[in-house]
Amino acid sequence: MNICRTKQQLKLAVREAQKQHLTIGFVPTMGYLHEGHASLLREARADNDIVVLSIFVNPMQFGPNEDLDRYPRDEERDIALAASCGTDIVFLPTAEEMYPKKPLTTIKVEEVTKRLCGASRPGHFDGVGLVVSKLFHLVQPNKAYFGMKDAQQVAVIEQMVQDLDMNVEIVPCPIIREPDGLALSSRNVYLSALHRVEATSLSLSLNRLHHKFIDNANITPDESIAFVRDEILTNTTGEIDYIELLHYPSLTVVDGQVSIGESLDNQRFIVAVAVKFGTTRLIDNALFQVGEVIERV
Amino acid sequence: MNICRTKQQLKLAVREAQKQHLTIGFVPTMGYLHEGHASLLREARADNDIVVLSIFVNPMQFGPNEDLDRYPRDEERDIALAASCGTDIVFLPTAEEMYPKKPLTTIKVEEVTKRLCGASRPGHFDGVGLVVSKLFHLVQPNKAYFGMKDAQQVAVIEQMVQDLDMNVEIVPCPIIREPDGLALSSRNVYLSALHRVEATSLSLSLNRLHHKFIDNANITPDESIAFVRDEILTNTTGEIDYIELLHYPSLTVVDGQVSIGESLDNQRFIVAVAVKFGTTRLIDNALFQVGEVIERV
Numbered sequence: 235m236n237i238c239r240t241k242q243q244l245k246l247a248v249r250e251a252q253k254q255h256l257t258i259g260f261v262p263t264m265g266y267l268h269e270g271h272a273s274l275l276r277e278a279r280a281d282n283d284i285v286v287l288s289i290f291v292n293p294m295q296f297g298p299n300e301d302l303d304r305y306p307r308d309e310e311r312d313i314a315l316a317a318s319c320g321t322d323i324v325f326l327p328t329a330e331e332m333y334p335k336k337p338l339t340t341i342k343v344e345e346v347t348k349r350l351c352g353a354s355r356p357g358h359f360d361g362v363g364l365v366v367s368k369l370f371h372l373v374q375p376n377k378a379y380f381g382m383k384d385a386q387q388v389a390v391i392e393q394m395v396q397d398l399d400m401n402v403e404i405v406p407c408p409i410i411r412e413p414d415g416l417a418l419s420s421r422n423v424y425l426s427a428l429h430r431v432e433a434t435s436l437s438l439s440l441n442r443l444h445h446k447f448i449d450n451a452n453i454t455p456d457e458s459i460a461f462v463r464d465e466i467l468t469n470t471t472g473e474i475d476y477i478e479l480l481h482y483p484s485l486t487v488v489d490g491q492v493s494i495g496e497s498l499d500n501q502r503f504i505v506a507v508a509v510k511f512g513t514t515r516l517i518d519n520a521l522f523q524v525g526e527v528i529e530r531v
Numbered sequence: 532m533n534i535c536r537t538k539q540q541l542k543l544a545v546r547e548a549q550k551q552h553l554t555i556g557f558v559p560t561m562g563y564l565h566e567g568h569a570s571l572l573r574e575a576r577a578d579n580d581i582v583v584l585s586i587f588v589n590p591m592q593f594g595p596n597e598d599l600d601r602y603p604r605d606e607e608r609d610i611a612l613a614a615s616c617g618t619d620i621v622f623l624p625t626a627e628e629m630y631p632k633k634p635l636t637t638i639k640v641e642e643v644t645k646r647l648c649g650a651s652r653p654g655h656f657d658g659v660g661l662v663v664s665k666l667f668h669l670v671q672p673n674k675a676y677f678g679m680k681d682a683q684q685v686a687v688i689e690q691m692v693q694d695l696d697m698n699v700e701i702v703p704c705p706i707i708r709e710p711d712g713l714a715l716s717s718r719n720v721y722l723s724a725l726h727r728v729e730a731t732s733l734s735l736s737l738n739r740l741h742h743k744f745i746d747n748a749n750i751t752p753d754e755s756i757a758f759v760r761d762e763i764l765t766n767t768t769g770e771i772d773y774i775e776l777l778h779y780p781s782l783t784v785v786d787g788q789v790s791i792g793e794s795l796d797n798q799r800f801i802v803a804v805a806v807k808f809g810t811t812r813l814i815d816n817a818l819f820q821v822g823e824v825i826e827r828v
Binding site for chain 1: 538542549550552632634635636637638639640641642643660661664665668669671690691693694695696697698
């Protein structure tokens with residue numbers, strides 16, 4: 235496995251792959267890898283000749299009061315996991331390597347960033363857009379793999395790729411969960427024992443909402459949101475940041491008072507939640523397709 | 532010569548070139564080609580295996596009161612000129628092909644866009660950044676050629692390429708001029724006979740300023756600007772949009788009252804002018820390097 239710490243090393247490795255006409259699958263991460271990341275690497279491994287993993291805790295996507303400084307890191311374990319998934323190249327730059335000077339260029343994606351984490355974390359998706367754009371230019375992947383836990387991130391990146399005619403296929407991959415339903419996240423290590431138990435309420439409430447949809451497609455978005463809110467407030471001590479039901483992938487607002495079965499027929503929508511447990515903010519979501527029944531996708 | 536009118540045709544042509552490991556030189560233009568564009572094509576021809584020319588009058592870089600609708604076009608002549616310069620591929624998309632949907636992504640380059648045309652034409656460089664970024668992703672050039680008449684454009688694109696780690700070398704090329712000094716521009720065709728004569732004042736005043744520098748390196752930026760302003764006001768009926776003396780390529784402000792020889796030692800600076808003749812706005816500039824004497828570069 236080729237460990238590249240500089241852009242120059244990475245570019246050489248990419249050029250070598252291109253010389254041999256090898257396809258490149260790319261998994262950008264912030265490290266502290268878990269089974270969710272592993273699933274992306276395996277998907278990339280199955281689809282491409284060369285698998286590139288990047289591990290970079292991107293300061294530009296953290297707000298001033300967020301957890302940049304305490305974001306968990308374990309390079310040695312990450313490298314072992316990457317190798318076990320058949321990764322060919324790991325790009326492990328420092329912040330100085332990625333940003334030798336303060337960048338003067340900003341990339342903003344409008345509309346899809348208006349709500350959810352875009353509203354809760356101002357500037358977050360500008361940082362994501364910038365670093366993903368840089369990484370795409372450095373790695374030049376044929377395909378790039380992203381987990382659907384960050385469903386808004388997937389929507390933002392797909393929009394950016396389309397608008398900028400970037401030559402890469404975005405492959406969204408399913409959320410990987412603990413046996414009790416908690417969506418895998420590097421931030422789960424922050425949770426106290428109590429919060430760890432309570433945190434299952436996010437996925438459980440989304441599951442229960444799905445059952446409500448099956449029972450009654452005439453439920454409205456407002457009723458759906460109220461249901462999830464009740465579930466989380468009843469079962470946890472967490473502080474709700476947002477619970478929203480939106481069109482996907484446009485992430486635009488849905489009329490709250492018209493039944494889902496009626497107003498969203500043949501469309502996809504997302505129910506997304508963000509809850510703070512102490513200082514740890516967790517997110518989860520479920521994607522649905524409205525047809526004869528409301529199916530989870 | 533391969534004329535591509537769709538992104539798909541262009542991508543196929545680019546993929547074919549890459550398969551054969553051919554280097555790609557790219558000249559993005561808005562068409563109505565003149566000897567300035569031809570010089571870029573010849574430079575690209577000399578340096579690369581494949582030369583790609585794009586002709587696209589990009590609506591996104593025109594302001595609401597600018598000359599988008601009357602921007603001159605002559606596709607047939609452009610294609611003949613391109614062929615005569617050894618162009619391999621011409622990309623000739625419609626606005627609908629380039630922007631099938633309203634883009635939600637914006638690219639902004641701060642600081643270098645603050646002054647000159649960035650100040651006079653709000654949003655202009657956002658449009659330039661967006662379209663150049665799209666074109667770079669479609670053409671995937673090794674080198675891209677830009678004329679220094681649009682010196683600020685070169686600075687903006689170089690900054691964007693650096694910040695986004697774009698895998699392309701920007702090659703700035705000298706301004707090409709009419710025998711009487713007028714910088715070539717597709718917009719020169721708009722000029723009345725009187726304005727055409729007066730318009731030589733832009734390059735003449737920059738030449739005369741250079742002679743003043745040779746005579747006296749203790750001249751200040753404020754005195755230099757006043758000199759050019761006087762020249763243009765005396766010799767033309769044009770309306771001055773701006774005359775500025777700035778660091779290059781940062782395009783940041785220079786202390787107006789300290790002598791150039793002293794405050795800019797070993798540095799490069801630009802004197803840039805924009806003048807409106809009737810409804811036609813012309814720009815010109817000169818780049819200088821401060822050493823033992825102030826040399827034009």
